[in-house]
Amino acid sequence: MAVNKYPSRNGREAKIMERKDPVVHRNPEFSDGPLREKDLNSFEENGYLLFEKLFNDDEVSIMKSELQRTMDYNKERDADDVIKEPGSNEIRSVFEIHKDSGFFQALAKNERIVKAAQQILGSQVYITQSRINFKPGFKGKEFYWHSDFETWHQEDGMPDMRAVSCSIILTDNYEFNGPLMLVPGSHKWFVSCPGATPEQNYKSSLKKQETGVPDNDSMSWLVDQADGRIDRATGPAGSVLFFECNTMHGSAGNISPYPRSNVFFVFNSIENKLQEPFSGQDARPEFLANRENIQPIQPNKDRLQNFSHRIKRN
Numbered sequence: 001m002a003v004n005k006y007p008s009r010n011g012r013e014a015k016i017m018e019r020k021d022p023v024v025h026r027n028p029e030f031s032d033g034p035l036r037e038k039d040l041n042s043f044e045e046n047g048y049l050l051f052e053k054l055f056n057d058d059e060v061s062i063m064k065s066e067l068q069r070t071m072d073y074n075k076e077r078d079a080d081d082v083i084k085e086p087g088s089n090e091i092r093s094v095f096e097i098h099k100d101s102g103f104f105q106a107l108a109k110n111e112r113i114v115k116a117a118q119q120i121l122g123s124q125v126y127i128t129q130s131r132i133n134f135k136p137g138f139k140g141k142e143f144y145w146h147s148d149f150e151t152w153h154q155e156d157g158m159p160d161m162r163a164v165s166c167s168i169i170l171t172d173n174y175e176f177n178g179p180l181m182l183v184p185g186s187h188k189w190f191v192s193c194p195g196a197t198p199e200q201n202y203k204s205s206l207k208k209q210e211t212g213v214p215d216n217d218s219m220s221w222l223v224d225q226a227d228g229r230i231d232r233a234t235g236p237a238g239s240v241l242f243f244e245c246n247t248m249h250g251s252a253g254n255i256s257p258y259p260r261s262n263v264f265f266v267f268n269s270i271e272n273k274l275q276e277p278f279s280g281q282d283a284r285p286e287f288l289a290n291r292e293n294i295q296p297i298q299p300n301k302d303r304l305q306n307f308s309h310r311i312k313r314n
């Protein structure tokens with residue numbers, strides 16, 4: 001097994017250690033893309049970057065109809081990659097949306113987001129995980145504070161911090177409908193979490209994550225380091241949030257009538273493919289952590305209007 005640079009959940013007390021990997025992996029071969037120098041510097045400093053309206057109104061209206069279609073298609077589907085909200089039959093998340101052989105598959109390869117990921121990761125990229133988090137009105141429950149990397153390292157064997165999540169806002173994200181909250185600068189620290197990973201943890205963690213979450217003292221310390229700041233990723237549909245794999249984030253429940261639906265494409269560097277989980281347990285299923293037939297994405301310029309959705313094959 002590879003050297004474990006970021007031990008966590010090993011039954012010891014919580015510990016905060018410095019990040020050992022670069023945030024922006026600068027590489028002149030992958031400098032061509034939508035991010036300017038000040039964007040890369042801001043991402044380096046905060047651990048995230050919000051672009052208002054990276055997609056135009058025509059593309060947004062297609063996103064909304066594809067979102068509805070995806071929801072309708074999965075409403076009655078009883079499959080591992082469809083996660084319901086705790087205590088209700090409302091859909092919380094649908095995974096592996098980048099393999100829907102239609103609109104979202106094309107969107108995942110669009111150069112506006114792929115080239116940005118290449119600029120940040122300094123290499124070619126592929127998608128290690130994708131999902132739509134629906135966070136329905138009234139019933140959308142919270143996602144407690146966590147670092148995605150802490151889970152992906154422990155449970156999926158992601159070796160280094162060289163992945164970036166691209167969250168495209170599909171329904172307007174307001175202050176009051178459970179927007180993503182992020183702690184600026186938190187990506188510079190790795191919180192080694194207390195506890196141990198239960199067997200097949202994903203069967204419960206995708207509904208409510210209780211392992212691999214920071215203890216209160218560590219969380220308070222991170223917010224103190226940010227001078228008390230907690231940012232919210234609010235913006236109109238079509239806006240895009242890039243956030244670093246180790247940035248501490250979470251979101252509150254949604255009791256408003258307005259759904260807060262975002263699609264997440266997690267771009268991993270082609271140099272950072274998943275290995276054996278550092279928890280020592282079995283690998284999580286393919287829909288959560290892609291391992292099969294990994295190819296670097298060839299970014300496309302396609303106008304998204306060309307893609308009509310074909311119902312997912314399986």
Ligand code: 6CS
Nearest residue numbers: 131143146148151205209
């Ligand atoms: O376990 C995971 O991979 C998922 N869990 C959360 C709360 N965020 C990242 C990812 O979708």
Ligand code: FE
Nearest residue numbers: 146147148249
């Ligand atoms: Fe997350």
